[in-house]
Amino acid sequence: MKVNADFSARVLLHAPTMPWVPSPMPGVDRRMLDRVGGEVARATSIVRYAPRSAFSRHTHTGGEEFLVLDGVFSDEHGDYPAGTYIRNPPTSAHTPSSAGGCTIFVKLWQFDPADRTPVVVHMDDPAAAEKTASATAAAADAREAVSVEAWAAGAAVGRPLPGGAEVLVLAGSLTEGGETLRPHSWLRLPPGGRLHATAGPDGARVWVKTGHLLYVAPPAVG
Secondary structure (H helix, E strand, O other), X not given: OEEOOOOOOOEEEEHHHOOOEEOOOOOEEEEEEEXXXXXXXXXXXXXXXXXXXXXXXXXXXXXXXXXXEEEEEEEOOEEEEOOEEEEEOOOEEEOOEEOOOXXXXXXXXXXXXXXXXXXXXXXXXXXXXXXXXXXXXXXXXXXXXXXXXXXXXXXXXXXEEOOOEEEEEEEEEEEEOOEEEOOOEEEEEOOOEEEXXXXXXXXXXXXXXXXXXXXXXXXXXX
């Protein structure tokens, strides 16, 4: 399967307008933003767990990172409320579930294969963006940075993107390329591009990941 698999192209999706697609596990649905592969895939998705749903235990051969957008995500390692950012590195395993239901933004098979550093950060912590970027660097993965940023109302945000970027709007709004992005709109900009965005009248809170789009090889399976 290929979904938005041309990583040299700009992609903008408004996830709330997209249909939910059932996963192999009852009660777990997803909106596929990009994907290369079958059930084992290099993938970026928004995933919804219905109350009392669960996914069977599995190993993340290529690693998994996710941000809890609403509700509480759980596994045998803990309970993670909205705003929690988690990195489960390659070879890690867990059994995810949600007692009350939750929605997460998740990325699979996008790690340095040598990364073995787990990260759990609540992004409402004022120092969280710095901690997340530092944790990535501490894992010898100098190829990416992850943060949650608050943009003031009307702020113009511009920066070069030698390694590309992804932006997920968490709250507020912004405009980019003449289009308006609202909560759960997702923008992917290719390597060598530049971000030119303006925060909306109420500002914007955004998840931003940069650098990683220089490394887009899918898993050698599926």
